Amino acid sequence: MAGQLSDDELSAALAGEPSGFSAVYAIISPAVLGYFRARGVEDAEGLTQDVFVDVLPKLAKVTGGHRGLRTFIFSVAHARLVDHHRRAERTPYLAEYDPLDDTRCAPSAEDEALGSLGGMTDSLSRLNDEQREVLVLRIVADLSIEQVAGIMDKSPGAIKQLQRRGLSALRDLVTEKDHAAS
Structure with missing residues (x-):
């Protein structure tokens, strides 16, 4: 004791x-x-x-x-x-995170963004070079018609025409894909 x-x-x-x-x-x-x-x-x-x-x-x-x-x-x-x-x-059991043991699978934000552009990239590749360049500069780069005209050394009217034709061609391609999918 x-x-x-x-x-x-x-x-x-x-x-x-x-x-x-x-x-x-x-x-x-x-x-x-x-x-x-x-x-x-x-x-x-x-x-x-x-x-x-x-x-x-x-x-x-x-x-x-x-x-x-x-x-x-x-x-x-x-x-x-x-x-x-x-x-x-x-108190909950706290275990160290080991990414090799993680069976969940989720694409990264970059993969999702590029994946959603994948179909668009495919459709854009079917346009002629000038239409594709105008649409990418106008939509993706968010440039004005005047800025795109200066870059491509064309008049603003020509850029508007290329944009209109490119969007029309894209609409036809997307509609064509939708009909093929259903």
Whole structure:
């Protein structure tokens, strides 16, 4: 059995004297620590500290001498253990993420964007070079008719005509695909 508090140390602890509390801690904390370790608590030292932090302000109210003090401390320890296990049950299990084990499959935003452009790219490739260039500069690059005319060294009227013909050809290609799909 662990050491026993002297009557003087017990009286000092119950009177709230620091030396008395130090003696209580030195003599009883190893038993509380062993109790937590025997019950499988990972951070037994931390939980032991929590017990004595709770016990300190309540020491003056303890009755029953040595046995009463020991019973009180272990009742606090038991309550802390129950709280610890309840908290552990409610805490979700955290596992490290390993991308190699992840069976979910989702395309990246880039893949989706390029995939949605895939059909459009195919349709654009069926236009003549000038129509394709005008549509890409106007729609994708978001340039004005005047800007596209300057880049392609054509008049704004010619760019408008190429754009109109290119959009008309794209509409026909998309309509053709829709009819083929149904």
